[in-house]
Amino acid sequence: QQQVKQSPQSLIVQKGGISIINCAYENTAFDYFPWYQQFPGKGPALLIAIRPDVSEKKEGRFTISFNKSAKQFSLHIMDSQPGDSATYFCAASIEGSGNTGKLIFGQGTTLQVKP
Amino acid sequence: SQTIHQWPATLVQPVGSPLSLECTVEGTSNPNLYWYRQAAGRGLQLLFYSVGIGQISSEVPQNLSASRPQDRQFILSSKKLLLSDSGFYLCAWGRDINTEAFFGQGTRLTVV
Numbered sequence: 001q002q003q004v005k006q007s008p009q010s011l012i013v014q015k016g017g018i019s020i021i022n023c024a025y026e027n028t029a030f031d032y033f034p035w036y037q038q039f040p041g042k043g044p045a046l047l048i049a050i051r052p053d054v055s056e057k058k059e060g061r062f063t064i065s066f067n068k069s070a071k072q073f074s075l076h077i078m079d080s081q082p083g084d085s086a087t088y089f090c091a092a093s094i095e096g097s098g099n100t101g102k103l104i105f106g107q108g109t110t111l112q113v114k115p
Numbered sequence: 116s117q118t119i120h121q122w123p124a125t126l127v128q129p130v131g132s133p134l135s136l137e138c139t140v141e142g143t144s145n146p147n148l149y150w151y152r153q154a155a156g157r158g159l160q161l162l163f164y165s166v167g168i169g170q171i172s173s174e175v176p177q178n179l180s181a182s183r184p185q186d187r188q189f190i191l192s193s194k195k196l197l198l199s200d201s202g203f204y205l206c207a208w209g210r211d212i213n214t215e216a217f218f219g220q221g222t223r224l225t226v227v
Contacts (some may be wrong), residue, residue, distance in 0.1 A: 034215065043218030044218050067183075089159060101209040101214035102149070102161060103149075103163065103183070108158045
């Protein structure tokens with residue numbers, strides 16, 4: 001019940017296209033859902049995050065869509081660029097004082113944007 | 116501003132040798148600290164987390180141990196490395212309430 005399942009494992013998109021990565025979870029206590037971006041040889045960096053009180057959050061070309069009833073959330077990258085080529089991880093955790101802030105990560109998606 | 120330092124960046128160690136990876140955080144106090152391992156082509160697996168000095172919780176049984184001798188210092192250790200310990204090790208910190216995690220640059224460990 002602590003798992004977060006992420007798909008696809010890899011994704012190839014043409015420059016200017018839309019990249020879509022999906023995640024699903026089981027634990028209904030999760031209330032914080034971040035996406036991390038990782039370039040080769042580097043640590044992951046927070047890209048965008050959402051909480052269950054909204055169904056969508058947009059920051060620039062990056063959008064998270066959240067479906068609480070289906071226990072699913074997804075990352076959309078609009079107008080994908082070669083510089084977006086990286087590994088993307090979804091994650092989930094339980095916020096709030098007294099919680100440890102442990103993030104449960106998905107398996108990761110390697111995105112390649114072709115010029 | 117807060118920064119996290121992790122070293123070394125790469126490490127090649129023989130089987131059976133000891134290990135010590137260090138992580139320090141600057142610019143904040145009483146952070147939650149985490150060690151993750153990322154195997155090739157796989158996700159991030161939480162190994163240990165700490166909510167305070169001397170407080171360590173292990174998430175998975177393994178050949179590794181962690182210690183937190185100071186508030187902003189987190190150490191990952193092993194007495195005898197196994198081949199299966201090879202991987203990319205990431206230290207991270209976060210605040211108690213806001214679970215955003217900030218990662219270090221990682222250590223690429225190869226056990227030969």
